[in-house]
Amino acid sequence: MQTTIRQRFENIDYLDIALWVLRIVIIVAVLWGTVATILDNPYSTEQWLDFLIFGLAQGSLYALIALGYTLVYGVLLMINFAHGEFFMAGIFTATVFVAIPLDASGFTDRHPIWALLVIAVVAIATSMGIAVLTERVAYRPLRRAPRLVPLITAIGASFFWQYFFRGLYGSGITAFPDVALLKGSWTILGLEILKSQVVVIVASVLMLIGLYIFVMRTRMGKAMRAVSEDKDVAALMGIDVDRVIMITFAVGAAMAGAAGVLYALMYRQVHFFMGFFPGLKAFTAAVLGGIGSVPGAALGGLLLGLFESVGPCLFLEGLGITSPYQLKDVIAFTMLVLVLLVRPQGIMGERLAEKKA
């Protein structure tokens, strides 16, 4: 099936040409901007490194949330748009019922590590509970329905949880109490890095590794992979498919719950709508990395965070665009489009076999 160069030229149509022109224009613009910024470098090395660290911290949050999208997609081929709400539900509940009372009683100041652990446990447990409940009530009855049906249900579930928690805790912004232990910064390798960001990056990396081991090395992980290959055959092999799916949701939500705690440590405020944008970005990250792939979600999240942080000043400032940070979402989504043009399955995604497509 080798095609000669001549044949390939004959098969080119106008759409292909337009797409190639688009790619070249974007790449030239990015290179132009980058070179111009570097020539007229207004930033010191420390500042560039700061941008990188900020991006890594933000990116590891995206990565943690993206895992939930990717796991569920891997097993069910369904995009769970309510995932951002699992993220919000856990930390919002933990802030209202744990973090604020503990802070008021002075416990957080005396035993910050214990306080953080309790907050994390409550947040993760709530996220998991909400996820399992959503799966049981809203998704399981639709398991055999056409694929658009659970997708729309997920959007509905997302709205439901947003407004449920708004009704429960109010629509204002609730401040997450400061943890004195995590104020200030550490000097690591000559770099001043905020303590909260170190915690976010380290915790995320540990959780990513933990999840990878869980999926690749445990019996349950094996069962998940089996279900993702083929539900019916997995059931014939004696795997309780419903249980595996429930656990998949729970594991994804646990990651989201943990991401919620890390988010609160970095941004110190929670509100009912906080899950929407991170959820959207994490979904983007999951698609970017190759939806269905665990390392892909991690890589996609980190790349997205880095591009959002470094991109505006690196690519756009050199082009003379004022207030480039308003365009950071444009950069994120342009990157997504570019990657999908070249690799429709995402950076680490596998090509879909016929049975899945």
Add this chain to the structure above:
Amino acid sequence: MKYSKALSILMLTVLLVSACAPKAAPFECTDAIGCVTIAPGDPVRIGYALVLSGPNESLGIDSRNGIEIAVGDHDTKVLEHPIELVGEDAMCSAEGGQTALTKLAADPSLIGIIGTNCSSAGEPASRIASDAGMVLLSPSNTAPSLTNPDLAWNPGYFRICHNDNIQGAAMAKYVYEELGARTAATIHDGSPYADQLQEVFANTFKEMGGTITAQEAVNVGDTDMRPILTTIAVGSPDFLYYPIFIPEGAQITRQAGDIAGLENTTLAGADGMYSPDFVEAAGDACEGMYISGPNLAFENPIYDHFLEVHLEKYGKTLSVFHAQAYDGTMMLLAAIEKVAVQDEDGTLHIGRQDIRDALYATKDFDGITGNLNCDQYGDCADPEIAVNQLQNGEYVPLWTYVP
């Protein structure tokens, strides 16, 4: 056939006779843009479109309290008709203003609307209310464009609060003269309010001899402000002005302290962040920062009375645009009283253009916020700007400015 002809002749006669009877001539609407007729006993309906949900809801609830107190002070009655309030959530966005006003403008019995809070909602709101022949009185749209005939002005639009041409200039003057800052940077969020206010500030600051090191922008909903703050830190400005709203403003306030190069930078925002909710969202980090806004130290018996009623009905917590909402409602009611034509049976006829004319002609209206006079483009305020500092979570006015 015959009968019907006879009947019509009879009816015509009756009509002619009744027309010639020595009764008052029935009201005939000669108003250029139509009249509202209110039958005896029917309510006079007034709309409001404020931000009633989301992170900035404290601004809208505060204004709504002002409207309700004004209506209460009128004994919920105007010209023997009960007053009925119809409210919509205009949120703090153009889409919100569009939706709320489209809904309100569909109600032909509405005479006027109090709103909106955010200038972003105000731009579409002003256009829709104007097209529907209504008047829109805003307690808190401060963007200069709304009363600029070359930009977003529409007939029938009025505002009771200051124009940001004044607030921006006041802040620049305070920063340059009182704080001694010579370099400044600004951040806006793309909304007409923030964008125009920082522009006025920057232009005035430059005219006075200062240097603007950066004018940056964030998006509504952003949380990670550290990259943009790092960009701003390159110019190491003495002063950073971000007249935006509560969620993003709180994030900038919290994160600015983490950035190398901004340790000695004075932080400041404007009336969009003048709310106890901002203090809650920003935590300890907002201590010592400056917030400009209308001077709320009103000293007059109306305000004393207002505060008394407010304390009783809604508690102690005040945000920033309650007095303006009160004055706007009072102005609208006064205009209705002035122009309404009342039939013997109590039916009210209100000309829509008459209401506009009456409001444009407002002279020396005695309100909480001062002595109100409307100009030809609807700027009615008697503005006095205060620069406040946050001390122990309270907004403490330090300096005031009258143009």
